[in-house]
Amino acid sequence: MYKKIVAGLAGALVLNILHEAVRNRFAGAPRINELGEEALQKSLRPFNLTVDNPRSLYWATLSSDIVSNALYYGVTATTSPVISGALAGIGAVKLPQHLGLNDEPVAATPQRKLLTVSYYLVGALVTRAVYKALQR
Template identity: 40%
Template sequence: MKKLISSMVGGITGAVALNIVHQAVKQIDHEAPRVDLVGEEALTKGMESLGLTPPNGNALFIATLTGDILSNALYYSTIGFGKKRYLLLRGAAVGIAAGVGALTLTGPMGLSDAPVTRTDKTKLLTVAWYTLGGLVAASVMRALRNK
């Protein structure tokens, strides 16, 4: 039970950390990744393909942010599977994989990759921030398991 709870709490914490960084830096750096725009496009296209009217404006932003936190929390919680000894290594690996996925999977999914691939700096920050989220998740899991 301790492993499951620490994995869930760590996953949520990593996802929230990732989104705080995304939201804060986009306010001050025009080269910051805009994963939120990719998410908004994905949500809009997905709902339209189901014949539903997607939200717009602030409602679209909140829906996308909520979905992003939930999906990243679930993804980051997988770091907790396996031995405690390798949590930080798995956190880094899972984070790097998510960042590379954000760079390479948007186009094949029919989404614009421009918000995450505009410049080399944007690409680097995309991978770095997902890696940070993975490391935060792993660190929280480790701390909770040491109690």
């Protein structure tokens, strides 16, 4: 089980490093962080909580993204990485509008949609590769 967790964590870290590297260099790149920040703030509202400090919001969102993606990848991408990555990416593009979130950061252009799906696919493929390496 620990191998799946470690592999999922590797995939989640690669996903986030890739996103941050591209986001900080290209204006048209997806802004998955903005979607995550909005989702986090929205999920805190029923508890009358908010994160007012932008830096704290960024780090809280990044941390929760890494944990949730690591768990998802550890469960799904160790056996079916292409399906896992594609579903996560498509979900990131398609679900925000159904959840009352602004989908523009990830779906404003065809380029953003493609890159968003690609990031999640890369994370899933890394998960599978790390898992296979740990099994040896």
